[in-house]
Amino acid sequence: MKIATWNVNSLKVRLPHVLDWLEAWQPDILALQETKLIDDNFPAEEIRAAGYEAVYSGQKTFNGVAILSKFKALDIVTDIPDLEDPQRRIMAATIAGIRVINLYIPNGSTVESDKYQYKLDWLDKVTNFIANELKSHQKIVVVGDYNIAPEDIDVREPEKWAGQVLCTDAERAVFKSWLTLGFKDTFRLFDQDEKSYSWWDYRMLAFRRNRGLRIDHILASNVLAETCQSCIIDKEPRKLERPSDHAPVIAEFRV
């Protein structure tokens, strides 16, 4: 079972990259973030023609999440208790016996901003949701654009990012608390290149200089993590013309 996540930064623009990537990698499940499409405009037919079912929760201009899969998605959730939020950032579904929780965690702008407080409040509600999902599901993945770099090792210039959004103690504490709930960061189950990142700024030739952050993650519940065979970041799509600023992350499981 191959499970992937990719912030595509506009599915309209990136659809050719996504279709090519599906063809090449044949993941069983691909979670997308920042589709930036209302549901009426979702390219369901093109994706179906590629051999994938799609479920999606979008809005105009911003945010938007979707799950593409070779198997039917059941028990779909796009809104969670105690979080009334017009921003479409959450999609949970059960696919081939695995509970997939796809998240586009808010960026947070700056520590002083209302958006940062929104991020922390949002994370608090989602933490409760995940804790509850653990009661009813054994095999869970929590995937997506976390907008959290868990450790300094996940940041090319940690001294520059110290205390900034994506790297604050409060955000990192949430990430750690999810591990404590009963998850593994599948990327860190394996030997990796020292400077492994999943996002690079479009500016300043950041990708060429490998100035990035690892903020896209695949967490697997402890039971499922036992079956994890690999987790990698595919940098190839970031080299294409008009790329997303994020790279896909792929984990493979013996299930």
Place this chain on the structure above:
DNA sequence: ATGGCGGCTCGCAGCCGA
């Protein structure tokens, strides 16, 4: 070096992202 890039919008400049 506080810019830079890219996507979006009842666009022509300003927002949001990370």
